[in-house]
Amino acid sequence: MMTIPSRPEQRTLAILSSLSYRTGELSSYLYEVAQGVSELIGLDWSVVTYCQGDSERILASTIELGEVANQVYSLHGSLTGTVVKTGAPLVVENASTCKDYGQAPEGYQAYLGVPLRTSSGDVIGTICSFQRQPRCFTENEVKLAELFAERAATAIDNYQLYQQQQQFNEMLEAEVMKRTIELRAAQSELLTANLELEQRVEQRTAELKQAEAKFRAIVENANDIIFAITPDNVFSYVSPNVADVLGFQPSEMEGNLITSFIHPDDIQACIGEIEQLLSTGQKQSGTEYRAPHKQGGWRWLTANIGLTQDTNGQPLIVGVTRDISDRKQAEKALERLAEIGELAAMIVHEVRNPLTTISMGLNTFKKLNLTERFQEYLSLALDEADRLQRLLNQILLYSKPQTLQRSQLALDQLITETLDTLKTIPAASEKDLKVDIASSPIQVLADQDKLKQVFINLIINAYEASNTGETVTVKLYTLRNHQACIHIQNQGQPIPTESLPNLTKPFFTTKTAGTGLGLAIVKRIIEAHEGELSIESSATTGTIVQVLLPLTP
Known part of the structure; x- marks a missing residue:
C-alpha cells in the first residue's frame, strides 16, 4: 500500500492531477495553471503570458482584465522582460525599492516570475505572480511555480503542434478526422465527469479524513x-x-x-x-x-x-x-506522406525530360508537308503533350511545401494590379467586371507572388464560368475579427451541391480540360497564410468564393 504525502504535497498533487490539457482548450487549461500557482503559493494575482520577439500577450489571468487582456505589451523595461532575457526565475520582494529588473504593475509590490521553457530549451513565455504587499519567496515556492510553468509550456507547445498539424493536406486530415472526433467526444465526457467530481470534493476539503479520499478520487479518474x-x-x-x-x-x-x-x-x-x-x-x-x-x-x-x-x-x-500511441502513428503517417510527396516530385522530373524531347520532335513534324489527316493527329498530339506538361507542373507545385516569403503587402493594390493584368485575357471578353474595394489601405503580412497566383486562379475561374454579358464581381473589405475578406462572384451556372465539398480535393474538376489541382493549390496557399477559403453556389446568387486573411497587427 502506498504511503501518503503530507497535506500541502497532497494539494499540489491534487491540482497537478486535475490539470487535464486537451487540444483546442488551451485558455481554460492555462487559467487552471495560473489559479493553481496563486492558490498554492498564496498570491493576489497570477498570469500566464506568451512572448514572441520583444512583445508579450496574456493567455490566462486569475483576475478579470476585460479588453486589456487582448492587448500586446512590450517586454522592454518590464519584470517579465528580465525573466525572458535571462531564462531564469526572478524574485522581487519589494518592487518599490528594487527597480533593477523592471517596473511592476501599479498597486503590486512583490513579484515572482518563472520562464515557460519548451523541451528544446526555448523560452516561450512566463508565469508571473504578484502580491500587493512586499513578501519573501522560498526556494520551494519558486520550484512549485517552475513545476506549473513546465506543464504550461508543454501545453502551449502541444497546442502549437496541433495547429501546425491542421495545415497538412486533406489526405491525412480525412484519415485522422474520425479518430479526432471520437477522442474529443470521450475527452469532453471525461472533462464533465472530472469537473463534477472536483465540485463535490471541494466541499469536503476542510475535513482531514476526507483529504486522502479526495486525492485518490482525482488521481483515479484522471486521463x-x-x-x-x-x-x-x-x-x-x-x-x-x-x-x-x-x-x-x-x-x-x-x-x-x-x-x-x-x-x-x-x-x-x-x-x-x-x-x-x-x-x-x-x-x-x-x-x-x-x-x-x-x-x-x-x-x-x-x-x-x-x-x-x-x-x-x-x-x-x-x-x-x-x-501517445495515436500521435506516434500520426507522425509515421506524416513521414510516409512526405515520402510520397518526394516520390511524386521525382516521377514528375523523370517524366518531364522525355516529354520535352517528345514535344520538340512533334513540333519538328509541323515543318513537313503532311496530309490534312496527319496534321490533325499532330495537332492533337501537341495539345495532349501541352496538357500533360501543365499537369506535371501543377503536380510538382502541389507536392512542394508551401514556404512563404512574407512581407508587408497592400492587399487593395495587389488586387487592382491583378485585375488590370487579366482585362485582356480571352475569358474576360464580352463580360462585365464590377469592382468594390475599400478606400482605406488594407495591409497583410503575406507572400506577394503566391497571393497573386491565388487571385489569378480564382478570377479566371469566375470569368470562365460566366456567359457573355454576365458580370463578375470582386469586393475587398475588412471584418470585425481583424480579417480581410476577398469576395469573388460570378453569375454562371451553379455548381452542383454534391460537388462543392470536393472542389479543393486534388484531381477533382468540373472542367472538361481541367487538371483538378488549381483549387487544391489555392487552398494550400491560403491555409499557409493562416487564412480560410469558402465556396458557395446557388441558382439565385451564382458562385461566391471568399478568401479570409488575417490583417497585419
Whole structure:
C-alpha cells in the first residue's frame, strides 16, 4: 500500500492531477495553471503570458482584465522582460525599492516570475505572480511555480503542434478526422465527469479524513496514469486507469520492478532519467518509451517525473504518464506522406525530360508537308503533350511545401494590379467586371507572388464560368475579427451541391480540360497564410468564393 504525502504535497498533487490539457482548450487549461500557482503559493494575482520577439500577450489571468487582456505589451523595461532575457526565475520582494529588473504593475509590490521553457530549451513565455504587499519567496515556492510553468509550456507547445498539424493536406486530415472526433467526444465526457467530481470534493476539503479520499478520487479518474516509484525502481502505486491503457490491473504492477513494464530498448533511457532525478532533484519531463499491453503489442507513452518525500521522509518518485500511441502513428503517417510527396516530385522530373524531347520532335513534324489527316493527329498530339506538361507542373507545385516569403503587402493594390493584368485575357471578353474595394489601405503580412497566383486562379475561374454579358464581381473589405475578406462572384451556372465539398480535393474538376489541382493549390496557399477559403453556389446568387486573411497587427 502506498504511503501518503503530507497535506500541502497532497494539494499540489491534487491540482497537478486535475490539470487535464486537451487540444483546442488551451485558455481554460492555462487559467487552471495560473489559479493553481496563486492558490498554492498564496498570491493576489497570477498570469500566464506568451512572448514572441520583444512583445508579450496574456493567455490566462486569475483576475478579470476585460479588453486589456487582448492587448500586446512590450517586454522592454518590464519584470517579465528580465525573466525572458535571462531564462531564469526572478524574485522581487519589494518592487518599490528594487527597480533593477523592471517596473511592476501599479498597486503590486512583490513579484515572482518563472520562464515557460519548451523541451528544446526555448523560452516561450512566463508565469508571473504578484502580491500587493512586499513578501519573501522560498526556494520551494519558486520550484512549485517552475513545476506549473513546465506543464504550461508543454501545453502551449502541444497546442502549437496541433495547429501546425491542421495545415497538412486533406489526405491525412480525412484519415485522422474520425479518430479526432471520437477522442474529443470521450475527452469532453471525461472533462464533465472530472469537473463534477472536483465540485463535490471541494466541499469536503476542510475535513482531514476526507483529504486522502479526495486525492485518490482525482488521481483515479484522471486521463493520465499517475504512479509512484521507490528509489529502487519498484512501483509503489499505479492509478486504476492503467487498465484502460495497458490492460494491467494496478495490483499486477505494484510491488514489481518498472523494468518489467518497459521495452528492453527503452530501459536504459528510463533508468537514466530516474537516476538524474535522484542525483539532481530536478524534474524530468518528456521521456518517451514503449510499454507492453497485456493483450500483446506495445503502447507508446511519455512520462514526467518529479521527486518528493513520503510521510517517513524517504524519497518518493511521483510521475504522470500519457498514452501517445495515436500521435506516434500520426507522425509515421506524416513521414510516409512526405515520402510520397518526394516520390511524386521525382516521377514528375523523370517524366518531364522525355516529354520535352517528345514535344520538340512533334513540333519538328509541323515543318513537313503532311496530309490534312496527319496534321490533325499532330495537332492533337501537341495539345495532349501541352496538357500533360501543365499537369506535371501543377503536380510538382502541389507536392512542394508551401514556404512563404512574407512581407508587408497592400492587399487593395495587389488586387487592382491583378485585375488590370487579366482585362485582356480571352475569358474576360464580352463580360462585365464590377469592382468594390475599400478606400482605406488594407495591409497583410503575406507572400506577394503566391497571393497573386491565388487571385489569378480564382478570377479566371469566375470569368470562365460566366456567359457573355454576365458580370463578375470582386469586393475587398475588412471584418470585425481583424480579417480581410476577398469576395469573388460570378453569375454562371451553379455548381452542383454534391460537388462543392470536393472542389479543393486534388484531381477533382468540373472542367472538361481541367487538371483538378488549381483549387487544391489555392487552398494550400491560403491555409499557409493562416487564412480560410469558402465556396458557395446557388441558382439565385451564382458562385461566391471568399478568401479570409488575417490583417497585419
